[in-house]
Amino acid sequence: MHPLTAFFSRSTQIKPSEIKAALTAFLFIFILMASYMIIKPVRDALPSDWGDVTLAEQWTLTFIVSTIAVSIYNVFASKIALRVLVPGVFVFFAMSFTGLYVAYKSGAEVTLLGKIFYVWSSVFSLFHISVFWSFISQQYSKEESKRIFGFINTGASAGAICGPLLVVLLAQSMSVANTLLVASGGLLLTLPLIWKLNIYLNRNGSDAEGNQELSPNPFSGFQELITHKRLLGIAAFIFMFTSISAFLYSTQKNVLAEFSEEKRTFWLGLVELVTNSLTIIIGIFATNRLSRRFGMPVTLSLVPFLVAALILVLSVNPVVLYVLALQVVRRAGNYAITRPAREILFTAVDREARFKTKPIIDVAVYRGGDVFWIWIIAMLGDGYFNLGLSTILCVGAGIAILWGVIGIYLGKKHDADEAED
Template sequence: MSNSTTNKQTSHNNFFCRLTQIEPEEIKAALLAFLFIFLLMTSYMILKPVRDALPSDWGDVSRAVQWTYTFIFATLAVMIYNYFSSHISVRKLVPRVFFAFAISFMAIYAAFKLGVDVSLLGKVFYVWTSVFSLFHISVFWSFISQHYSKSQSKRVFSFINTGASAGAILGPLIVIVLAEAISIENALLVTSSILLISLPIIALLNKHFDAAEQRITDSEPLQTNPFSGLSQLLSHKKLMGIASFIFLLTGVSAFFYTTQSDVLAEFSRAERKQMLGGLELITNTLTILIGLFVSNRIFQKLGISFSLSFVPFAIAGLMLLLSANPVVLFVLILVVLRRAGNYAIVRPAREVLFTGVDREARFKTKPIIDIAVYRGGDVFWIWTIAFIGDGYLGFSMAEKIIAGAVVAILWGLTGMFIGRKHDNAEQQEASEQAASAELKPCKSTS
């Protein structure tokens, strides 16, 4: 390679490192992880606008029933995943998860083509897509976080997470352009194909991390007890704190989801798909900008406690303002702001928390929190909203938004608490490392 080519490459690397805060030796893994999550999110986001166009035809109680089914099947999926994680090495488990989802979507596609009842398959599609919506990202971050330290994750994770936003832009863009052609069955076929394309990326990441770390970190299965993840959740305050944070996050999401569905009820299903696709495009463009230029700098300068609490508190204030005039435009603007803040700041910040736990918690407890607790929270909150809404108390939309603001305040307080614990642990580790370095004898220079 000529000197001029080398200089150009070095210049590009320097610019990339300044932009992202990523060190030169971390670039390859970061780019591969970026591509991996990009493919995963593209596959899901093709399904999401199609899925989200369905609930506007349902009432509060009907939505609650579907979310209950989602929780049941999500919990079963986590149990199956934990069983196999106890018997299969992680390097084999991760690609098999995505292969299994690809096959499952192809099976639903085949059922559509065979003429199985469309109404039933629509509900199956809604539930299984909702399970996938959490599973693929949880498994991805479990796989990635095992290779990064606390300090590295604060620099690298926000960039990797922008890959999710890039994929989340491409998926809805496809839906917007091909709104009429992207039927449920076609979306399933495209998603399956993209999931299969992601499998070689997993192999490349395994190979890279093995070489970089000069050892195989995940070749052995985890503990054979399939309930060890649940046991850790119940016995560790940090994990319970994260679970509480996720539970309250789902509460805020549920209030937004029902409000969004209510204000879009007057539009046709095709119009909803296009509008929701447009919201995804705007949200994820904003997420990328925040992720590249803001998030990692917030993590490093202001800490994880601030990162986990700022967005919830800001959303609580905006929800109280929205309650005074909950018209369609204001609702959709706040939906974009909440989701961009959650994706760009809260999501990578909460993944940083898992760099401070062991592999057992990362691969077996994390899915319980990310999927079972999340979907359990969905069920609790959607039935709560149904109860206070058209199910019994008859709360107006404005009153439901105020109730959501109260949940957002509790969410912020929880984030502040668990983030402070993480920040304190990181500072203590840094102090111990500094003290250890000072105690090491100096090498003789003679």
């Protein structure tokens, strides 16, 4: 065995026979995330020209469009084989961004086009990663996923670093519209990677499964969600996760209000850099060991309980440094530990749940949570109850504890199933 291969295998706990597929999957999600991060700065710059009501309307529209999108996706998933469905999603999004590029160049009304782009790119931001993990989770067993998913997921953080870096390097020579073409080209680059992964992971009949169609019932994904306790638990877990994101996003907005735009940009850029760097380190060296040594209940509940404790500390003195540090802990913990653990849960469900119910949870439930919690926070604050920031943070800490309890339940259920297997 080559010394480099042996070192890589020892560091990541990925077996030599699994390295090619793992590296290909790493590159796959790297390209997906980089493609999104290229257009994310364009999207995030738009709300600065809108009022609070307009932003709330855009979030609500995003939820509605997300629900419609996953419903249409479920219809197509009922009609075509998985081998066509997965690459077809990325081709469709590539074509949609190309269409937006053409609209920009044709002189369409910029304000309306910007709002359409904001909603559609927000749908894309969750949809493409959900389909990626649907594809990957069907290829690995429960035991394999604990060793490999943490490493694969670090590709997303690497892409999150390189995507904005490309934007910065090309900012002077590439227009906003042209970033859409670059993102579109990136999505098309994933097609040969899907083909290679199908070759590397063609085992135990997976090739035959890839050519099969799912249930012809276009509503089966929704039916599984409301009748399957495990899937309802995962949906609740994500719903609670969005609450913490909303609470800390709102807090961050408030504590940064006194700083200049330049200072805000600097601090938030630093948070992105530290978060993604930590995610890569933890994902490569710690995530797989954590889930295998302490089990899924600890892996799924560790970040929620840690965040709950830190929010309580923050409520005593909500200064900007503590808020940003907590954001780093929450986001790095989610990207490196909670997200791969969440994807491991889908190795224990059937193909219907992976390809039909999972996008409903990842996209529609997620965006629904965004809308629900942002309005709850508004009502707790100056919308109705006029609670102070510290009190609102205490409410957030209580929700984080509930988030962790759900994680323990899901983890115990998964470990029990794995023990039976």
